[in-house]
Amino acid sequence: MCRSIRRRPLQFQKEYATLKKHIYGELMSRLTDLIAKAKANDPQLGADVEREFRALSSRLSFGLNFERHRPEAVELPQRPVRRGDKVRVLPPRGSPAKGDQRLWQVKAIRKAKKTVDLELLDQPKAEMPSVSLDDLVVVAEFRDTIYPGLVSTGKVSRGGDKPWHTVINGENYHALKAATWTHRGKVDAIYIDPPYNTGAKDWKYNNDYVEGEDLYRHSKWLAMMERRLLLAKELLNPADSVLIVSIDEKEYLRLGLLLEQGFPEARIQMVSSVIKPEGTNRMGEFSRTNEYLYFVLFGTARVTPTSDDMTGREQADGEQGVEWRNLRRRENTSIRTARPNQFYAVFIDPEKGSIHSVGEALAPDVDKVSVVIPDGCYAVFPVKPDDTEMLWGLTPDALRKLLKQGFARVRRPESGPSKAVIQYLASGTVKAILSGAVKISGRDPQGAIQGAFDRVAVMPKTTWNKGSHNAQTAGTLLLTALIPNRRFPFPKSLYAVEDALRFFVANKPKAIVCDFFSGSGTTAHAVMRLNKQDGGRRQCISVTNNEVAADEQKALREKGLRPGDTEWERLGICDYITKPRVQAAITGKTPDGQPIKGDYKFTDEFPMSDGFEENAEFFTLTYETPLAVNYQTAFARIAPLLWLRAGSVGRRIEKLPAAGWDVADAYGLLVELDKAADFLKAARKAEALRITYIVTDDDRRFQALARRLPDGVEAIRLYESYLTNFAFANGDDT
Numbered sequence: 033m034c035r036s037i038r039r040r041p042l043q044f045q046k047e048y049a050t051l052k053k054h055i056y057g058e059l060m061s062r063l064t065d066l067i068a069k070a071k072a073n074d075p076q077l078g079a080d081v082e083r084e085f086r087a088l089s090s091r092l093s094f095g096l097n098f099e100r101h102r103p104e105a106v107e108l109p110q111r112p113v114r115r116g117d118k119v120r121v122l123p124p125r126g127s128p129a130k131g132d133q134r135l136w137q138v139k140a141i142r143k144a145k146k147t148v149d150l151e152l153l154d155q156p157k158a159e160m161p162s163v164s165l166d167d168l169v170v171v172a173e174f175r176d177t178i179y180p181g182l183v184s185t186g187k188v189s190r191g192g193d194k195p196w197h198t199v200i201n202g203e204n205y206h207a208l209k210a211a212t213w214t215h216r217g218k219v220d221a222i223y224i225d226p227p228y229n230t231g232a233k234d235w236k237y238n239n240d241y242v243e244g245e246d247l248y249r250h251s252k253w254l255a256m257m258e259r260r261l262l263l264a265k266e267l268l269n270p271a272d273s274v275l276i277v278s279i280d281e282k283e284y285l286r287l288g289l290l291l292e293q294g295f296p297e298a299r300i301q302m303v304s305s306v307i308k309p310e311g312t313n314r315m316g317e318f319s320r321t322n323e324y325l326y327f328v329l330f331g332t333a334r335v336t337p338t339s340d341d342m343t344g345r346e347q348a349d350g351e352q353g354v355e356w357r358n359l360r361r362r363e364n365t366s367i368r369t370a371r372p373n374q375f376y377a378v379f380i381d382p383e384k385g386s387i388h389s390v391g392e393a394l395a396p397d398v399d400k401v402s403v404v405i406p407d408g409c410y411a412v413f414p415v416k417p418d419d420t421e422m423l424w425g426l427t428p429d430a431l432r433k434l435l436k437q438g439f440a441r442v443r444r445p446e447s448g449p450s451k452a453v454i455q456y457l458a459s460g461t462v463k464a465i466l467s468g469a470v471k472i473s474g475r476d477p478q479g480a481i482q483g484a485f486d487r488v489a490v491m492p493k494t495t496w497n498k499g500s501h502n503a504q505t506a507g508t509l510l511l512t513a514l515i516p517n518r519r520f521p522f523p524k525s526l527y528a529v530e531d532a533l534r535f536f537v538a539n540k541p542k543a544i545v546c547d548f549f550s551g552s553g554t555t556a557h558a559v560m561r562l563n564k565q566d567g568g569r570r571q572c573i574s575v576t577n578n579e580v581a582a583d584e585q586k587a588l589r590e591k592g593l594r595p596g597d598t599e600w601e602r603l604g605i606c607d608y609i610t611k612p613r614v615q616a617a618i619t620g621k622t623p624d625g626q627p628i629k630g631d632y633k634f635t636d637e638f639p640m641s642d643g644f645e646e647n648a649e650f651f652t653l654t655y656e657t658p659l660a661v662n663y664q665t666a667f668a669r670i671a672p673l674l675w676l677r678a679g680s681v682g683r684r685i686e687k688l689p690a691a692g693w694d695v696a697d698a699y700g701l702l703v704e705l706d707k708a709a710d711f712l713k714a715a716r717k718a719e720a721l722r723i724t725y726i727v728t729d730d731d732r733r734f735q736a737l738a739r740r741l742p743d744g745v746e747a748i749r750l751y752e753s754y755l756t757n758f759a760f761a762n763g764d765d766t
């Protein structure tokens with residue numbers, strides 16, 4: 033929409049949009065009519081016009097149209113102010129006001145007075161008198177070139193030589209940019225649970241909560257998501273990977289279109305997932321029990337069948353995958369008179385707890401009480417609780433045959449004719465058993481097959497309804513057990529995330545999983561559980577910012593605090609929730625050092641206090657400037673990026689090596705090329721070496737050295753001014 037229109041009153045904007053859509057639609061259908069007429073009169077002319085029309089219309093955007101809201105910007109309260117920075121002037125401490133949203137540029141810093149001279153960005157004539165350094169916050173627009181770095185803020189290690197999970201406190205757009213250097217095409221699965229855009233201040237755009245009445249609420253959300261999804265795509269392995277996105281009814285339609293447009297090469301499915309069986313009631317609406325999961329599959333990615341069809345239908349122990357069906361037909365059309373030979377008695381011997389025999393079919397006019405019942409038995413007929421006479425699903429002969437093979441049985445035989453349930457195995461299952469695809473471990477006392485079948489692989493259904501996915505019990509309450517008294521809104525069920533990932537990484541014990549809206553860290557926790565189940569070495573990269581909740585923000589501001597203050601940052605999601613949760617999960621102890629109360633349930637049950645034999649390191653994303661830092665500091669900030677690219681495993685080279693080179697477990701670093709001989713000797717001895725970084729501006733020497741590396745070791749050139757290797761300019765965000 034053009035600028036002049038955007039400034040008009042809201043009502044006018046809405047009418048303009050409707051009119052535009054209307055005129056456009058009218059025009060298209062009118063042209064189609066005219067082409068049809070032209071074709072009737074002059075087929076050649078009609079065909080020519082149609083071809084031109086198709087070419088033109090394919091250039092018009094159908095589908096999802098939305099305002100891109102460029103550029104997106106983020107405040108960086110912990111970043112020191114430097115000359116040339118873009119900044120905002122903050123409202124006075126204690127003020128709940130939103131403050132001046134204009135962007136200023138720092139012209140000069142008067143260190144002695146701790147003040148700064150500013151100039152309005154894009155209007156150099158508009159100057160502001162000196163402002164206190166403390167009242168400024170640096171702003172990064174997404175079109176700006178950034179130099180990301182990472183600072184370690186802690187670690188927990190119980191996993192020996194396993195790769196490290198990482199948790200990054202930072203703006204995910206910038207973290208994803210950095211990850212395009214460390215993980216391009218290497219990620220096996222991304223699971224995200226972005227803000228759902230409920231209108232209830234559940235996320236910020238350009239540092240402002242997006243509220244229900246914001247006319248651009250949806251396009252802001254789409255613009256935010258699109259930018260990040262396009263970066264995420266660069267991380268995913270195009271040959272075989274999956275993107276999983278959870279969402280609810282507020283944005284699922286728009287998200288579906290966005291995914292289709294952004295990933296035309298992928299296969300997309302949506303699953304409906306019950307997370308609150310008791311439902312959320314709203315007057316006059318269906319009570320909502322579920323949310324949705326989009327699965328976007330790239331390359332050869334496939335859903336790995338497991339023994340669970342995800343519908344939550346009861347499966348007795350050891351019977352996973354083999355579905356016993358009830359013999360009585362339920363549909364209203366299956367009343368006794370509908371078929372001549374499917375109404376008969378099944379005789380139950382309550383003492384033996386089994387089916388004694390199967391009676392003959394009764395003609396429609398024969399009363400069921402006339403049937404002669406064998407001694408000690410009772411008869412079960414296909415009768416509804418309201419006494420309607422129905423049909424069995426099989427003829428007597430078919431049931432007798434199944435019974436002989438152990439493929440029919442009675443449940444609750446002790447409870448009499450009205451409660452006993454006759455069950456049988458469907459023909460597909462019988463075939464699978466007879467062909468040996470399903471193995472039988474034994475038979476129950478009535479001769480029905482039973483016990484630990486070899487787990488039958490079933491394709492999961494698109495409706496998930498499992499008690500383990502309850503967001504309250506397996507999300508909120510579980511999180512409370514790990515980090516008592518710390519609040520986090522709507523964590524996912526641990527087991528729901530575990531199940532969703534299992535379908536794609538079950539056969540990838542070294543999978544790299546990423547969640548860049550990681551909130552309380554459920555995804556990392558789920559990856560650790562998957563590892564424990566099969567001894568895997570999967571790793572999870574979690575990114576989340578350090579926002580506080582909207583109500584908390586108000587209270588903190590009123591206390592005179594600002595983002596960037598230690599007390600404020602301490603309460604941010606990443607520092608207060610994500611990192612402590614991951615730490616608690618691994619150690620089995622709450623932040624107070626108490627053993628976590630309760631047990632893990634479902635697939636793998638054990639006390640939560642056992643923790644996991646895993647490693648995790650915590651980082652904060654930094655924004656460097658290529659000018660102001662010295663070599664050693666600059667290197668320290670990129671050191672974690674080199675280690676991450678080499679697989680986040682083993683020792684990290686933290687400092688520029690005094691010897692001019694160093695070889696750690698998974699990677700080596702050569703800084704002084706005249707030390708290449710020593711470096712190569714060490715590199716050849718390092719068995720797990722994957723990457724060598726060679727610092728040189730001389731391409732010829734780099735190539736010559738790369739050729740002398742052991743087979744299979746990747747050589748990566750770093751420019752001598754390290755940070756230029758990590759300059760992420762923005763190609764498209766204008």
Ligand SMILES: C[S@@+](CC[C@H](N)C(=O)[O-])C[C@H]1O[C@@H](n2cnc3c(N)ncnc32)[C@H](O)[C@@H]1O
Pocket residue numbers: 202203204205224225226227228235522523524525548549550551552553554555575576577578579605
């Ligand atoms: C809905 S929550 C995810 C909850 C998570 N699945 C769990 O089980 O705990 C979304 C999270 O993304 C974070 N977030 C939102 N926008 C972000 C951004 N631009 N960069 C980094 N994190 C962001 C929010 O702070 C919030 O914690």
